Amino acid sequence: MAFVKGLTCRECGEKYEIGPEHVCEYCFGPLEVEYDYDAIASVISRELIESRPQNLWRYRELLPVENEPTIGLYSGWTPLVKADRLARELGVEELYVKDDSCNHPTFSYKDRVVSVAISKAVELGFDTVACASTGNLANSVSAHAARAGLKCFIFIPDNLEQGKVIGSVIYDPVPVAIKGNYDDVNRLCAEIADKYRWAFVNINLRPFYTEGAKTYGFELAEQLGWKLPRHIVVPTAGGTILPKVARAFEEFTRLGLVADEPWSIYSAQASGCAPVINALHADSELIEPVKPDTIAKSIAIGNPADGFYVLKAVRGSHGGWGESVTDEEIVDGIKLLARTEGIFTEPAGGTTVAVTKKLIDTGRIPRDESIVISITGNGYKTIEAVSASVREPHVIPARLGDFDELYASLA
Amino acid sequence: MPVEVRIPTPLRKFTDGADTVPVEGNSIAELLDDLDKNHPGLKGRICEDDGSVRRFVNVYVNGDDIRFLDNLASPVKDGDEVSIVPAIAGGTRSLS
The missing domain is CATH 3.40.50.1100 (Rossmann fold)
Structure with a gap:
């Protein structure tokens, strides 16, 4: 597919080739995927989209992947x-x-952005994915990495809800909890991403991730x-x-x-x-x-x-x-x-x-x-x-008489 | 003993590829001036013409954003660790 032209700095317009880059080296502005809308307009239609499976890839001309998508085939198309x-x-x-x-x-919108980011990570040849997360993103990166057979590191604040933590570690990533809030996690990950050769979905793959x-x-x-x-x-x-x-x-x-x-x-x-x-x-x-x-x-x-x-x-x-x-x-x-x-x-x-x-x-x-x-x-x-x-449940013995009594008291 | 300043990938062309450089100064403003003296052009990438830090750059002293301290007047002392980080999170990474 030749619908993606490259990456462009949102601030100064400097152009870059497609790759794991997300910051303009001239002005530090964010890089963004640029499309050839005329080429897309010549192929896309309501009918074409409607003929496709009900997942987020039905809009693939407007997403920055080159090959047949393999990640997120069940993501999106929520009610x-x-x-x-x-x-x-x-x-x-x-x-x-x-x-x-x-x-x-x-169970969050992050399954959209991660489907696109990890598809791109695979295309770019990475074997390890990572993220800085308040929880939902770590859940999604961990699950998608497991299914894609990729190594995975997740970085989260150390005060998250238990469901958000278990919802990541069950997929067996390397979980790292940082003492501090998300902004501390994010700053550290910016430095880690700068040093390690990984696909950080919301850092160096951010231009692709956000498109999802x-x-x-x-x-x-x-x-x-x-x-x-x-x-x-x-x-x-x-x-x-x-x-x-x-x-x-x-x-x-x-x-x-x-x-x-x-x-x-x-x-x-x-x-x-x-x-x-x-x-x-x-x-x-x-x-x-x-x-x-x-x-x-x-x-x-x-x-x-x-x-x-x-x-x-x-x-x-x-x-x-x-x-x-x-x-x-x-x-x-x-x-x-x-x-x-x-x-x-x-x-x-x-x-x-x-x-x-x-x-x-x-x-x-x-x-x-x-x-x-x-x-x-x-x-x-x-x-x-x-x-x-929220309300506590009414606790009663397993006897009809007790329920009758409770029911009467509710009236 | 000088202050260690961590340089993100996009700016390492100014530091001969070094990811940290030692810099002298008692405040962030002084550090940036000293940084520019040894690595000409670097300050222009970090600051606007009026001297303020660019919108897409964050500066940290020992992990604290200088906007929670005293911005450019934030004091630094020997042994402090200063990081310059693209605001959009992270530096660039190339597979090549």
Whole structure:
């Protein structure tokens, strides 16, 4: 396939050949995959995409791999749930949940970016993959590396939820917990990636890795009947997914796969770690790093690598905005989604639900236009976040009389 | 005893390939000036024309981001370890 032209610096436009490079050596700007859209336009169509298997590779012309994909053949194509009960609760007319909490194989949107990154790592000839992670990414890299038969190192903060830790080590990577927060892990990994000959999916393979996040946007547009949502709310941690969802909408529009209509994108962060929202609200381009303090550990990144591009994407959309919410609101958001739609998400998802509610209540999102809430992770990995605020089971002996008594007491 | 400054791959062409170089100075600003004296052109890659650190570069003293310290005025002393890291995370790595 000749659809990828090379890598280009997002800041100064310097061009590079395809390889495990991610930083412009002139200005330190991030490198990005550049496509030949005219060539893609000549082959791609709704019909072609619809004829393919239901996984993220159905959009392969818009993904940076050369060979037949071998990784992630079951990843992506997660449900777009029409959320009527949640819509009623929030007082809006048309609401959807794009539910990556059931992504294959590790239940978060990271299965998308890792499918692409590890496919590329194999193409580039690496035998070892690695990542810096708040948990979900380590889960996904570990699982995909196991299936691909690659050696794997994962680097995580030493305070993660048990489900996130076990959810990695079960696949037998070399797990390394760093004393500190994600930003400490990330800085160390930057130096490790500079020294060891590995494919760090979110460091030296970052240009390819981030492209995988576009499939979240492609899918939901296809699932809406080849149409963009008017409003979409996306959580922000390192800042990968939001700009790539925006890019997905731009690419589909440019290729004529969807109509050119206005859309707005909104960033969701936890108040205990809101560097991007702080800059957005201060009308600043400068993202001041923060020390994270929130139960939403998967999005507790105080120094987001792509935060600047989140700001750009939000401001570049029609009336885009962002909000942050407290830990209490996050837990309420998790419980609200569970009780209305039967979807159990992690604190990042609770953040997105709570921020959506706030944006609707404050009039930023109108009540009569289509809205998508981005759910990117699964609550079964982070039971610590809600265990203190849910009901205990009623414990009774195995006797009908005892149940009758309980039932009567519930009335 | 001078301060050790860790140089990321994209900048090693200025240091003859060295991944760390010893530098003299009492603050980050002084270190950058001294670095540029011995390796001309290096500071221009790290800082904007007005002297501020470029958006896509992070500087750390013993693992602490200087934006949590005193930015360019952050003090350094003998034995400290200073890292220059591309903000986008990590350096480049080539298979060749």
